[in-house]
Amino acid sequence: MKYDTDYFESNRDSICQQCSPLLNRPRQEAFEVFRKNGFPAYGSEDYQHTDIENLLKINVGIHQRLTQQQAVRYMLSDRGMHPEPFHQDYLINGYAYKDASSRPLPEGIFSGGLNDFAEKYPDVFSAYYNRQAKQHGGGLSAFNTMFVRDGYVLYVPENKRSDAIIQLTHLVEAEEDAMVISRLLIILEKGAEARIAVYDRCPAEKAKSVTVQVSEIYAGENASLEFYHVEESAARSTLITDNFIRQERYSNVKLNTLSLENGITRNNYRVGLDGEYAEHILKGLVIADKEQHVDNHTVINHNVPHCHSDELFKYLLSEKSMGAFSGKINVAEDAQKTMAYQNHRNLLDGPDCRVFSKPQLEIYADDVKCSHGMTTGQMDETVLLYMRARGISEKEARMMLRVAFAGEIIEGIGDESLRENLRRWVENRLRTQND
Amino acid sequence: MLSVKNLHASVNGKAILKGVDLEVKKGEIHAIMGPNGSGKSTFASILAGNPVYEVTDGEVAFEGEELLGLSPEERSWKGLFLSFQYPVEIPGVSMVNFMRAALNEHRQYNGQAPIPPGEFLALMREKQTLIGVDKEMIQRSVNDGFSGGEKKRNEIFQMAILQPKLSILDETDSGLDIDALRIVAAGLNKLKRPDNATILITHYQRLLNYIRPDIVHVMYEGRLVRSGGPELALELEEKGYDWLK
Numbered sequence: 278m279k280y281d282t283d284y285f286e287s288n289r290d291s292i293c294q295q296c297s298p299l300l301n302r303p304r305q306e307a308f309e310v311f312r313k314n315g316f317p318a319y320g321s322e323d324y325q326h327t328d329i330e331n332l333l334k335i336n337v338g339i340h341q342r343l344t345q346q347q348a349v350r351y352m353l354s355d356r357g358m359h360p361e362p363f364h365q366d367y368l369i370n371g372y373a374y375k376d377a378s379s380r381p382l383p384e385g386i387f388s389g390g391l392n393d394f395a396e397k398y399p400d401v402f403s404a405y406y407n408r409q410a411k412q413h414g415g416g417l418s419a420f421n422t423m424f425v426r427d428g429y430v431l432y433v434p435e436n437k438r439s440d441a442i443i444q445l446t447h448l449v450e451a452e453e454d455a456m457v458i459s460r461l462l463i464i465l466e467k468g469a470e471a472r473i474a475v476y477d478r479c480p481a482e483k484a485k486s487v488t489v490q491v492s493e494i495y496a497g498e499n500a501s502l503e504f505y506h507v508e509e510s511a512a513r514s515t516l517i518t519d520n521f522i523r524q525e526r527y528s529n530v531k532l533n534t535l536s537l538e539n540g541i542t543r544n545n546y547r548v549g550l551d552g553e554y555a556e557h558i559l560k561g562l563v564i565a566d567k568e569q570h571v572d573n574h575t576v577i578n579h580n581v582p583h584c585h586s587d588e589l590f591k592y593l594l595s596e597k598s599m600g601a602f603s604g605k606i607n608v609a610e611d612a613q614k615t616m617a618y619q620n621h622r623n624l625l626d627g628p629d630c631r632v633f634s635k636p637q638l639e640i641y642a643d644d645v646k647c648s649h650g651m652t653t654g655q656m657d658e659t660v661l662l663y664m665r666a667r668g669i670s671e672k673e674a675r676m677m678l679r680v681a682f683a684g685e686i687i688e689g690i691g692d693e694s695l696r697e698n699l700r701r702w703v704e705n706r707l708r709t710q711n712d
Numbered sequence: 713m714l715s716v717k718n719l720h721a722s723v724n725g726k727a728i729l730k731g732v733d734l735e736v737k738k739g740e741i742h743a744i745m746g747p748n749g750s751g752k753s754t755f756a757s758i759l760a761g762n763p764v765y766e767v768t769d770g771e772v773a774f775e776g777e778e779l780l781g782l783s784p785e786e787r788s789w790k791g792l793f794l795s796f797q798y799p800v801e802i803p804g805v806s807m808v809n810f811m812r813a814a815l816n817e818h819r820q821y822n823g824q825a826p827i828p829p830g831e832f833l834a835l836m837r838e839k840q841t842l843i844g845v846d847k848e849m850i851q852r853s854v855n856d857g858f859s860g861g862e863k864k865r866n867e868i869f870q871m872a873i874l875q876p877k878l879s880i881l882d883e884t885d886s887g888l889d890i891d892a893l894r895i896v897a898a899g900l901n902k903l904k905r906p907d908n909a910t911i912l913i914t915h916y917q918r919l920l921n922y923i924r925p926d927i928v929h930v931m932y933e934g935r936l937v938r939s940g941g942p943e944l945a946l947e948l949e950e951k952g953y954d955w956l957k
Binding site (some may be wrong): 632681685 | 763796813853
């Protein structure tokens, strides 16, 4: 921690020089919060299985912005990894770059860099930036706010909509060990609609990378958002995300988090249902093998009556991987007629993988429908025998059952091209697993 | 086609089969009857390769080849088919993908290329009509939410697609209503050919009203204690199994 505070003090001026004054405004306060709280303590209630402080104690600098030429090289090499989306934006090591060849979005929708957005829409920026992170984020978010230099913004003004999926690819391309500080701000005003897929991709094995990413998502009255977070990272990468979602009345947010390939990952999702009749669907899929580590922590706050949340996380673990899930649903005293469901299901395919699960419900209202459940199982030998007796080899049968387990999450993805794309990716991932 | 000699088997150290001998030839239909717990299903499971059972003595040859050392999938590729007493549900695996995977592994074993998609769909349609399964059933996950009758019919449908040399039907008739039993039996009769063979394992004589076996065996306490023509089934139905003791 001393390294981080010293680093901040000695680099504060150069950081501030690179950024819009609006990004610089909360830095001092964040610095004080961080100096006071530090990182969340390992072993504390919400951090039983991931030692954030230790992961972040790498004492290296933060990535500098690449030149446009270098960035273009990385963007070109990333092309073809996935079918061409309607609209593509890039973050590289936390900095935004425009992909000149991407199709434009409908008039009025902003998709681009955090600094650009602050310059172009200072009022909107000030109204939303760091609001949730400051209120709920603690030391981890404060750390991000201190150091952040750029990030990505999707801003959909009132009643604007984008039918086609917007894709944001965050590439971490490191020649040497360094930290990536990244920030996402997604704002849907009243009646706005959008679908966005964020790919966290760290293809390089050359260096060790640690990413700290804070996302703030706002869904205004009657807004509708689909947010897909897909991680496909190399074994030496660490990704720590702090995600905040605030929903106003009649808003609908579908959030999918897919950890398909990674090193060490910790995701925090904090959802505030602040307006009546808001709906939140949170789905997670984890595919982990080797020594991969995925820890998802979710908090859903039902602050007002008549809201609905539905949460399903499925973990498919093998080899020496480790999965953790802790999910809390809070139903406030007056939040009557709440419907809140949570389910965590695990398939452990092998004797050396482990999963930890902690579902929690705290209900202070008396007229609600809430449930939570957790199941952990192994591959069903009876099913395997049945398939083999039909001539499906054991390896293929296991693969088909893994795909079927993951399929429940994939099939729920609304956008067809994204769904097909992820289905192929997952099948390919599972097919090459254990080879 | 199938030659079983002095087969002994146990599960968790408990002897279940105590010397089974059986010869099945091409074109024959055998029925194995017997009271609950006599070892009928164990016998079927061992032939299909269920690893839960331990063979302690004896040998089984299928088409002249030693069978017991083979994996369940190898047995299937060589032309053995077991219809399960309790077909399992596989949510998330569609019938189409399941059958295509099974058929293509059979083809690969026989040195054939994977079946072209059009040909596969035509085959599915043909067998679907032959056995009388709903189109809708084929579009669902394997046995997922199927009724008892649908599951059994689905077993016969799978058998029609894979065209095994030897089919072992474990209690395919039990729990079926009259219509379902008729459909299943009609399907089986349609799949009958001079070069394949069938072993029907059943507790009741009812199925044998629809399918006429060539030879009826009675299993009792882990052995086939009596064999005869179809009239033996009627005798069992009339007298029960007690007189065999």
